[in-house]
Amino acid sequence: MKKHVAANVSWVGKVDWELSKFHGDEYSTHKGSTYNSYVIEEEKTVLIDTVWAPYAQEFVDNLEAEGLLAKLDAVIAQHAETDHSGALPELLRRRPDLPVYCTANGIKSLKGHYHQDWDFHPVKTGDEFMLGNGKKLVFVEAPMLHWPDSMFSYMTGDAILFSNDAFGQHLATERLFNDRVDQDVLWTECLKYYANILTPFSSLVKSKIDQVLALNLPVAMIATSHGVIWRDNPTQIVLKYLEWCQEYKEDRVTILCDSMWNGTRALADELARGISDASPGTTVMVHCLSKFDKNDALADVFRSKAILLGSPTVNKGILTAVAAIIEEMKGLRFRGKKAAAFGTYGWSGESVSVLSAALDACGFERVDDGLKALWNPDADSLKAAYDYGKAFAGKI
Numbered sequence: 001m002k003k004h005v006a007a008n009v010s011w012v013g014k015v016d017w018e019l020s021k022f023h024g025d026e027y028s029t030h031k032g033s034t035y036n037s038y039v040i041e042e043e044k045t046v047l048i049d050t051v052w053a054p055y056a057q058e059f060v061d062n063l064e065a066e067g068l069l070a071k072l073d074a075v076i077a078q079h080a081e082t083d084h085s086g087a088l089p090e091l092l093r094r095r096p097d098l099p100v101y102c103t104a105n106g107i108k109s110l111k112g113h114y115h116q117d118w119d120f121h122p123v124k125t126g127d128e129f130m131l132g133n134g135k136k137l138v139f140v141e142a143p144m145l146h147w148p149d150s151m152f153s154y155m156t157g158d159a160i161l162f163s164n165d166a167f168g169q170h171l172a173t174e175r176l177f178n179d180r181v182d183q184d185v186l187w188t189e190c191l192k193y194y195a196n197i198l199t200p201f202s203s204l205v206k207s208k209i210d211q212v213l214a215l216n217l218p219v220a221m222i223a224t225s226h227g228v229i230w231r232d233n234p235t236q237i238v239l240k241y242l243e244w245c246q247e248y249k250e251d252r253v254t255i256l257c258d259s260m261w262n263g264t265r266a267l268a269d270e271l272a273r274g275i276s277d278a279s280p281g282t283t284v285m286v287h288c289l290s291k292f293d294k295n296d297a298l299a300d301v302f303r304s305k306a307i308l309l310g311s312p313t314v315n316k317g318i319l320t321a322v323a324a325i326i327e328e329m330k331g332l333r334f335r336g337k338k339a340a341a342f343g344t345y346g347w348s349g350e351s352v353s354v355l356s357a358a359l360d361a362c363g364f365e366r367v368d369d370g371l372k373a374l375w376n377p378d379a380d381s382l383k384a385a386y387d388y389g390k391a392f393a394g395k396i
């Protein structure tokens with residue numbers, strides 16, 4: 001139901017406590033999420049974004065119960081992905097006269113999703129929607145942040161930037177504002193969200209933030225479409241994005257692997273020990289990919305200055321959990337990170353060369369040809385892995 005945000009702006013979204021996977025099965029949401037929709041009640045009454053389709057009926061019923069449905073003058077669809085546009089069909093079934101403001105790409109996407117010819121009004125950067133009472137919405141296209149249709153809307157007077165997906169995080173909370181939630185959880189989810197969704201668009205993040213900062217607009221709040229509204233020092237998340245979009249790395253190494261009979265896993269443990277002994281300040285994380293969450297692993301890759309990728313050889317190739325994360329890393333296009341491969345083998349032994357080629361294709365800076373161990377690693381092989389870890393620490 002309606003929650004007060006500022007002046008005549010309210011939140012009318014949905015807190016989804018049950019969401020455990022997002023983007024189909026691609027993104028784990030350990031903390032649920034929210035679909036933030038906002039209503040502005042000035043001389044004009046405007047809805048900004050809606051909610052995911054399963055909650056469409058409830059969402060529009062709530063608008064009606066709050067006396068808003070009949071009052072709306074327009075809906076701003078900042079992004080066509082269905083977690084934000086999913087209630088448009090129900091909304092427009094009950095208010096077919098309602099104009100829909102979105103980018104030209106938004107029209108294409110919305111028509112592609114819903115096959116409806118709604119009363120679309122395309123907007124471009126700098127276009128305005130007059131709200132009355134001396135206030136207006138100014139639109140800013142944000143193509144590929146993270147879809148071609150994405151846009152922001154800036155509300156003058158109250159100085160609120162409605163940023164849609166940008167600056168969001170998957171965090172279910174009734175607390176609405178950034179200063180009212182656990183800060184460790186908040187920042188963990190913000191980083192995971194950036195790492196898993198926005199990394200490929202980092203150069204665009206930089207140029208869009210530079211463009212918006214150059215406007216020198218006051219920003220009292222950043223009202224995202226997922227998670228909290230940034231009202232306490234709202235630009236802290238913008239500054240964090242500026243860090244994250246420029247080949248971000250910490251003094252951290254992530255070891256990603258999977259194992260059939262724990263041989264490759266034993267190498268991973270020795271590699272971690274070697275790195276730690278050679279460089280005690282470096283945080284080393286080991287992710288066994290078939291057992292733990294891949295999105296958490298990718299968040300660790302994002303934070304790392306280097307990775308080690310391991311698999312035994314299976315049928316002249318690699319294990320499927322390792323192949324899956326390679327596919328993700330290829331798409332995410334991490335930059336400025338070093339890497340090498342490792343793995344055990346019994347006879348043909350292709351995995352390390354397969355992994356090395358994959359690391360090259362993903363854009364990692366591979367430091368050498370990696371580490372191989374025959375059969376289950378014996379004491380000499382484990383010592384070689386430990387020494388390799390120590391040497392690796394010196395190369396990154």
Ligand code: FEO
Nearest residue numbers: 079081083165225
């Ligand atoms: Fe939250 Fe791109 O949808």
